[in-house]
Amino acid sequence: MALPQQKTDLTEARIAALALPEVAGWSEPARKDALARLRATGLPHRRDEYWRYTRPESLTSPEAEKAAIFDAEEAPLFDGQAQLKIVFVDGVFDAEASDDLELAGIEIERLETAAQSDIHWARGLYGSLETAGQTPVARPLATLNTAYASDGVLIRATGKADRPVSLIYQHRDETADAMLHHVVRIEEGAALTLLENGPGAARFNTVMEVEVADNAAFHHIRIQGRDHERRAATHAFARLGTESVFKSFTLTVNGVMTRNECVIELTGDDAQAHVAGAAVGDGDFHHDDTVFITHDALNCESRQVFKKVLRNGATGVFQGKILVKADAQKTDGYQISQALLLDDDSQFLAKPELEIYADDVACSHGSTTGAIDETALFYLRSRGVPLAEAQDLMVLSFLAEALEEIDDKEIAADLTTRLAAWLARRRS
Amino acid sequence: MLEISNLHVKLEEEDKQILKGVDLKIGAGEVHAIMGPNGSGKSTLSYVLSGRDGYEVTEGSAELQGADVLDMEPEERAAAGLFLAFQYPVEIPGVGNMTFLRTAVNAQRKARGEEEMSSTEFLKVIRARAKDLKIDAEMLKRPVNVGFSGGEKKRNEILQMAMLEPKMCILDETDSGLDVDAMKLVADGVNALRSEGRSFLVITHYQRLLDHIKPDVVHIMADGRIVKTGGPELALEVENNGYADIMAEVG
Ligand SMILES: Nc1ncnc2c1ncn2[C@@H]1O[C@H](COP(=O)(O)OP(=O)(O)O)[C@@H](O)[C@H]1O
Numbered sequence A: 001m002a003l004p005q006q007k008t009d010l011t012e013a014r015i016a017a018l019a020l021p022e023v024a025g026w027s028e029p030a031r032k033d034a035l036a037r038l039r040a041t042g043l044p045h046r047r048d049e050y051w052r053y054t055r056p057e058s059l060t061s062p063e064a065e066k067a068a069i070f071d072a073e074e075a076p077l078f079d080g081q082a083q084l085k086i087v088f089v090d091g092v093f094d095a096e097a098s099d100d101l102e103l104a105g106i107e108i109e110r111l112e113t114a115a116q117s118d119i120h121w122a123r124g125l126y127g128s129l130e131t132a133g134q135t136p137v138a139r140p141l142a143t144l145n146t147a148y149a150s151d152g153v154l155i156r157a158t159g160k161a162d163r164p165v166s167l168i169y170q171h172r173d174e175t176a177d178a179m180l181h182h183v184v185r186i187e188e189g190a191a192l193t194l195l196e197n198g199p200g201a202a203r204f205n206t207v208m209e210v211e212v213a214d215n216a217a218f219h220h221i222r223i224q225g226r227d228h229e230r231r232a233a234t235h236a237f238a239r240l241g242t243e244s245v246f247k248s249f250t251l252t253v254n255g256v257m258t259r260n261e262c263v264i265e266l267t268g269d270d271a272q273a274h275v276a277g278a279a280v281g282d283g284d285f286h287h288d289d290t291v292f293i294t295h296d297a298l299n300c301e302s303r304q305v306f307k308k309v310l311r312n313g314a315t316g317v318f319q320g321k322i323l324v325k326a327d328a329q330k331t332d333g334y335q336i337s338q339a340l341l342l343d344d345d346s347q348f349l350a351k352p353e354l355e356i357y358a359d360d361v362a363c364s365h366g367s368t369t370g371a372i373d374e375t376a377l378f379y380l381r382s383r384g385v386p387l388a389e390a391q392d393l394m395v396l397s398f399l400a401e402a403l404e405e406i407d408d409k410e411i412a413a414d415l416t417t418r419l420a421a422w423l424a425r426r427r428s
Numbered sequence B: 001m002l003e004i005s006n007l008h009v010k011l012e013e014e015d016k017q018i019l020k021g022v023d024l025k026i027g028a029g030e031v032h033a034i035m036g037p038n039g040s041g042k043s044t045l046s047y048v049l050s051g052r053d054g055y056e057v058t059e060g061s062a063e064l065q066g067a068d069v070l071d072m073e074p075e076e077r078a079a080a081g082l083f084l085a086f087q088y089p090v091e092i093p094g095v096g097n098m099t100f101l102r103t104a105v106n107a108q109r110k111a112r113g114e115e116e117m118s119s120t121e122f123l124k125v126i127r128a129r130a131k132d133l134k135i136d137a138e139m140l141k142r143p144v145n146v147g148f149s150g151g152e153k154k155r156n157e158i159l160q161m162a163m164l165e166p167k168m169c170i171l172d173e174t175d176s177g178l179d180v181d182a183m184k185l186v187a188d189g190v191n192a193l194r195s196e197g198r199s200f201l202v203i204t205h206y207q208r209l210l211d212h213i214k215p216d217v218v219h220i221m222a223d224g225r226i227v228k229t230g231g232p233e234l235a236l237e238v239e240n241n242g243y244a245d246i247m248a249e250v251g
């Protein structure tokens, strides 16, 4: 089927502003393949069903819109935490600010340099989970990324890392348009926690492909930065082996455009996939969680827990799907998406979906939109907590269920404390 | 301490008059009890005094130590020394009991221009008060009232009262749903707080609680008014004969 001319124009205009890396090494075939796929699908258009609630223009335009640099005036998150830091400034690796890429049981390399070696574990993986994740729904921004990503991190865990690998994304140039592509492979029995923090650029397109082998565990905790004007399209593609664990949590505060896509395939029995998100935004804040979890093995568990707090006309979107294939008996699938609207101007658009072909499964989903519970608010105030503080407590109360999805209780407590401070600051 | 005069209250959303001229005067250090049939307006009185939305005062006044409480925000009333132990304590998932209490204690101190309580001091005090009420450390860490039994919720109310050290304590059916042991704990908690500078308004259905918390004055409320006032013997009369006799007597 020929692509509508409009889509072709849109796509060609975007890629005209980009160039494939001069020396792409082994990633070259995957990039060229991606480019061909992108030309066949075209970039998302606002009339695409999958982009019904989120306008893609600012993510597909040839140039990124300017985003003011935001000074957080606070210690960076995870500062007290033992971690291996890898810093990207506007999508460009900053060797000086980064630690040596050495961690026992973990191989870490940059995509840009690793692609030059002949033999590499990531060679067959780069772009492969992204490709698999294109059906049944196309995710052209991820394809664009596979073709044009300037850099990224390749992480292979063969043992249990003694501290998290921490990707820190800084934004310094108001018009920076960055594209990073990470590939993670957790080998059998290995375990890794990956932290991501920061806005990354004025416009940030990321892909993370994660292969979790049998009995392996991957934990992911991400904070998307507090910048108001940034735009981001992020994609996580994961494939899970037998008895493996994948847990991802994202905290988003501010940002005019965020689309977080997560595509997970449970291919080994008894695997667990948990995806959670907490988002807080105001005004022109637009935040979209799009999740697609496919159960293709026995006795797997998946959870989606998404909470959004919206104010002053902010928009929250949730498109979440659980697909249970015919052979995925004993699936335990759970999905909840909730919005707390702090006024009548804000809106939450949710499209929860279940598609089940197995007969012996337990799947549930729910989506709610509500205001702060007046009785609880009165209870707090009757104890002397001023209205604004009481509202903040109710916001934290609402978000707690998502934050509880973080296994590391210390990190969860840190994030809650930080969130409380941010809430307090935004009303001062 | 608390002086309520000719208080008339209707629902904000509906044309329904609930309090029809309540007069009540509670001196410093006194314990008053209000008894009355269901639906007579006891909870409404406690809510209006503590500032809950949804009610409209159409006439009358309520003063706490000479200050017009009806004009204050709920948090201002709390800082001024008013406390309501809820008939149905509210669950707040995700907010630790301890965090909640510390926020409340310090918010009140701040409002009064006092210094905040340090976390060590706070811990010391709350541990001691919790122990008296047989509230264990685990319950302090749990989210406010979530998963608490009926008795635990009521004890938690008394713990909050003990921590906030209010001057005017209103207890709305704190005894309902409690077994004898739990009621004893609650009553002991209240009695421990009795002092010259602190007054209590105990709303209850049962004489039972008043065996433990000995009131100075007992009021009977019916259809939005205080219809009879007397000593502790009035509670016994209600216990033995129900409200019918009194209602007949007052017409
Ligand atoms: N928010 C409300 N909405 C509707 N009716 C109410 C509300 N609050 C109180 N009422 C009514 O007012 C009357 C008094 O209620 P309440 O104060 O709870 O009595 P009590 O505590 O003495 O049992 C009852 O008829 C009750 O139904």
Ligand SMILES: [Mg+2]
Binding pocket: B042, B043, B044, B087, B172, B173
């Ligand atoms: Mg009542």
